[in-house]
Amino acid sequence: MKLSRYVRRFSVKDEPDSLILFSAKKGSIIKIPSGMLAEVESGSISVQEQKTLSGLGFLCEGPGAERSEMLGFIDDLNAISRTFAAKVVMNLDCNLACRYCFEGQRKGKFFMSRETADLLVSFAGRWAKGLDGRNGDEKIAVTFYGGEPLLSLDLVSYLSEKLRDLAEENGIEYVAYIVTNGTLLTPHVVSRLKPLGLRGAVVTLDGPADLHDLYRPFKSGKGSFGRIVRNLRDVCEMTGIQLGGNYMSHNYREFPRLLDFMLSEGLTPDKIESLRFNPVTAESDGYGPVDFSEGCYSFNEPWFFEASVYLNEEVLKHGYRCPRSTVPGVCSLDMNDNYLVNYDGSIYKCPGLIGRDEFKIGDLGTGIKFKTQPQGKDCWKNDECLECAYLPLCFGGCRQMKLIRDGNMNGVDCRKPYLDATLEAFVKQDIKYGLVK
């Protein structure tokens, strides 16, 4: 057995005789005596140690076998996946006027009809009928999306009921989440949707009140922060709350003030399922908002290195749970049965691609042409990526960001500079804040 090429090693503060090893294939972390590394590399460790390290992703049969394993990684995931995952754009309307909204010029009074909702239920039904047997892992996972999905509350209820019934009839699990701006997420709404399978809501607060209200006002111009916080306080013990927030290079340092405020207002870590801040991403001319050009084009922008580590530290330091950045990730463009269903029944693989006809992969009425996004597929299957220690964390990065930046998806959105600059800090935060299992 050989040391995997997808392992990074880090020193341990005040322990010169120890090393931290991180496996990008599994997101596993171990500490070993420094002197043991040469034994691992030469294969002279005990059988029991080999077994432990292999199980954690640190060892492989050899470079050729590991290369084959990685080339088949996404296909293997698709082969074992038993989930039908759909983000459903209920409308492209909104009661807020966020300055950076990536849906920008695509927004309008466009609402999903009941007929389109019925077609979605039939589409999910065909997936359920096509399953090869049952092993208990089958799941229909729906994320209601917008615009603002709660402007379509009656149709969200209708669709939830139909999909829940479909799942029950087929003996499979049904879970639903809603990505909402939070202004309409009242106890009444949660009481209505919870019996229909709602497991949680994803809500955005863009920092403390002054910042949030600047970037996420109501259409009237009035701030939305107070209303959202009131709703969060009212519903946080009724359903799971995943909190997000979108920052830019000039304001991310203000975001910890939001964390202090939440603690003082009783929105404590025990009431928030997870919390993660993300950069505002850029959008192409003709799609995003007309008067906004401050979005992030690449994870490799140096300010983002500092910002992502700083905010992860602040979130964890305040006691909130932040999803780990240090686990393998495969883009929804490459996962079968992962769909973005637009309000009109057109099907895409990613919310950022809505309205770009060349990236549409099908339609609820006529069916799908492609299960995965053909443009840029397998762009990472080259020697440079296959030999990069970060491949399992990246798999070519975000093709939508590549599209915005370069006008095409032909090639990778390399994350190496970003991961070179941040991975050690993220791994050490995982250890420091006890994200370890």
Place this chain on the structure above:
Amino acid sequence: MGRIIVLEKGVERKELAGTGCCAVAPAGKLPK
């Protein structure tokens, strides 16, 4: 155990198979 201190076991392949990651709308990612 012994010389190897396991700090984090990592994720099983099965846990990654449910939903894809999403950098555009990351907050919409379903939890495991």
